[in-house]
Structure formats: structure tokens, C-alpha cells
Amino acid sequence: MQRSLSPIPSLDDLRSGGKRTVARALAAVETARGATELTALLDAAVQAARAHVLGLTGPPGVGKSTLTNALVRQARAAGETIAVLAVDPSSRRTGGALLGDRARIQTDPEDRGVFVRSMAARDRLGGLSDDAVAAVALLRAVYDRVIVETVGVGQSEADIDLVADTVVLCIQPASGDSLQFMKAGVMELPDIIVVTKADMTEMARRAAADVMGALSLTGSGGGWQVPVIRLSAATGEGLAAFADSVRDHQTYLADGDRAASRRTAQEARWVEEAIRVRFGTEGLARARRLLPPTGGPFTREAAFAARLTTP
Ligand SMILES: Nc1nc2c(ncn2[C@@H]2O[C@H](COP(=O)(O)OP(=O)(O)O)[C@@H](O)[C@H]2O)c(=O)[nH]1
Ligand SMILES: [Mg+2]
The missing domain is CATH 3.40.50.300 (P-loop containing nucleotide triphosphate hydrolases)
Structure with missing residues (x-):
């Protein structure tokens, strides 16, 4: 996995650091995909x-x-x-x-x-x-x-x-x-x-x-x-x-x-689509079988749990 040269800022850095820090984080989105720090930053951002x-x-x-x-x-x-x-x-x-x-x-x-x-x-x-x-x-x-x-x-x-x-x-x-x-x-x-x-x-x-x-x-x-x-x-x-x-x-x-259920539905669609892009329709069908049959939305957490996406 490729790393960006500059370290990935934290959410607090983003909020206090001004536009250059935000630009750095957005650049990391494109260059440091899959990096642990970036995933942590994105998780924190989604919660906040x-x-x-x-x-x-x-x-x-x-x-x-x-x-x-x-x-x-x-x-x-x-x-x-x-x-x-x-x-x-x-x-x-x-x-x-x-x-x-x-x-x-x-x-x-x-x-x-x-x-x-x-x-x-x-x-x-x-x-x-x-x-x-x-x-x-x-x-x-x-x-x-x-x-x-x-x-x-x-x-x-x-x-x-x-x-x-x-x-x-x-x-x-x-x-x-x-x-x-x-x-x-x-x-x-x-x-x-x-x-x-x-x-x-x-x-x-x-x-x-x-x-x-x-x-x-x-x-x-x-x-x-x-x-x-x-x-x-x-x-x-x-x-x-x-x-x-x-x-x-x-x-x-x-x-x-x-508002919350709209965002949950968006997240579910996005996870589904990410899995379909990477593993195809058959992959998505298998993923569904792996996940707990709650009938609820297809969450990122569930996909992580089934080890379908990083981390
Ligand atoms: N007459 C008029 N022209 C407008 C208006 N809004 C945008 N335009 C013109 O329409 C063209 C395209 O506008 P733009 O905002 O770039 O469209 P976009 O491609 O949808 O982002 C430009 O030449 C604008 O000046 C408006 O309210 N009235
Ligand atoms: Mg435009």
C-alpha cells in the first residue's frame, strides 16, 4: 500500500489546521488508500x-x-x-x-x-x-x-x-x-x-x-x-x-x-457497491450469506466483520 509522504492529520488537526491541512487529508484519500491512519481518520470523521x-x-x-x-x-x-x-x-x-x-x-x-x-x-x-x-x-x-x-x-x-x-x-x-x-x-x-x-x-x-x-x-x-x-x-x-x-x-x-436512516442507507449502498465492484455479483451474494441474517442494512461494520473490506 502506497503511503503519502506527509503524515496523515487527525480530525482535530483538520478542524484547527486550516485549508492546507484539509487539502493534505484529501490528497491522502487519493494517495494513501488503505493506510491504517487514513482509515482511522475516516472512521473518526464518519462518527463526527x-x-x-x-x-x-x-x-x-x-x-x-x-x-x-x-x-x-x-x-x-x-x-x-x-x-x-x-x-x-x-x-x-x-x-x-x-x-x-x-x-x-x-x-x-x-x-x-x-x-x-x-x-x-x-x-x-x-x-x-x-x-x-x-x-x-x-x-x-x-x-x-x-x-x-x-x-x-x-x-x-x-x-x-x-x-x-x-x-x-x-x-x-x-x-x-x-x-x-x-x-x-x-x-x-x-x-x-x-x-x-x-x-x-x-x-x-x-x-x-x-x-x-x-x-x-x-x-x-x-x-x-x-x-x-x-x-x-x-x-x-x-x-x-x-x-x-x-x-x-x-x-x-x-x-x-x-436523517440517520438516510445516511445508514447510503452507507449500506456504498458498501454493497464496493463489494460488487471488487468481487462481482457472486461475491456480493456470498457476502450476504456470510453476514448475520438480521435483514437489516448492510453495514460497513458487518462487512469488516466478514473480512470483506479493510481493515
Ligand atoms: N442568464 C443566465 N445565465 C446563467 C445563470 N446561471 C449560470 N448562467 C450561465 O450558464 C453558463 C454555465 O454556467 P455554470 O454555472 O458553469 O454551469 P454548470 O456547468 O452547471 O456548473 C455560464 O455561462 C453562466 O454564466 C443565470 O442565472 N442566468
Ligand atoms: Mg460546474
């Missing part, structure tokens, strides 16, 4: 999660990074610290061209309360790598808020569901996206739907109407009604309504054990 994780997904060019910029400013104005993880598919064959004239996430390098980092997507376009999942676990233990931006094209939207407490699907006016999403069955995924670029007024209104139509076909699950918000990160219109919806969803999650 504090941030709300907002997942922004949608096609390239829809306005996710522009919205992220606005949300970072909002959080800082409210005195909250915030980390952004942009999962970037542009390192693939397609090159940067796919994203067109994409916005950079701009932050003040002097501001200790903002951390921005991009990571390569894994093979599946826009999909979250294991490294990105680990990075979110770290950031979630250090900052008040975390935003994860992923490019959703077809299947890969669903990956955001592995890490986000609140999934926001961004749709562009006049793009036919809503039809696309309905076909792909992605309408079940988001907790909030945003129609971006509302300054393109008439088209934005029509797009919102389309989305509402599509939503009414899927119905609402578990007592949460998915809001459809038209917003313009350019003019600021709709940003307050969006913030309200995010807060409402946090309140909804805080009721009973919804």
Missing part, C-alpha cells in the same frame, strides 16, 4: 459528521457552479463555514469541451471559512468515485455546510444520492430536460428541483410547468412534497425561496430518525 450536505446535480452548463457561488456567499454572510466538492468529468476523453463556458467557483483565498476542491469523476460519466465519497465524509466533519456538485447525465445522477442529505436537480429552461429525466426515472431522485436561469423568464416558466407535470405523475414519497423553484443566480431572483426549501428539507430530515 456535522454538516448538512447539499448535492447539486444536472447537465453541464445548467448553472450549478454559478448557483454554488451564490450559495457560498450566502453561507459566509450568515457566518457559516462551507466546503465545495466539484466532481469533474472533464478529465475524461471528452476533454473540457463538454462543459462549454463553465463558471469557476470563486472564493477569497484568504477566507479560512471556505474550502473548494475539484475531483475527477470515476469512469461512469459524472459518477462519484470512492475517493469523492471519502472526501465528503472528511469535509462533513469539518465544515458547517458541504456542497457537492456533480454532472448528471443519464444514470450517474443517482450517485449523488450516496452522499447528499438534500438532492437538488437543476434543469435548464427550454432544454427538454424534464422529459429526459422522466424517461430515465430520475424524477424520483431529487428532494428539490431548480429551474435555473429564471431571467430567461417565459422559458423558465414553461420549464417549471413541465417539471410540475412530470412530478405529478410520480407522486410524492414519505410526506415530502418536492418543491420546484425558479431561480436566477445571475439576478438573485429565487435564491431566498431556494434557501427556504433547503431549510424546510433539513427540518423534515430532523424529524424522527429520517
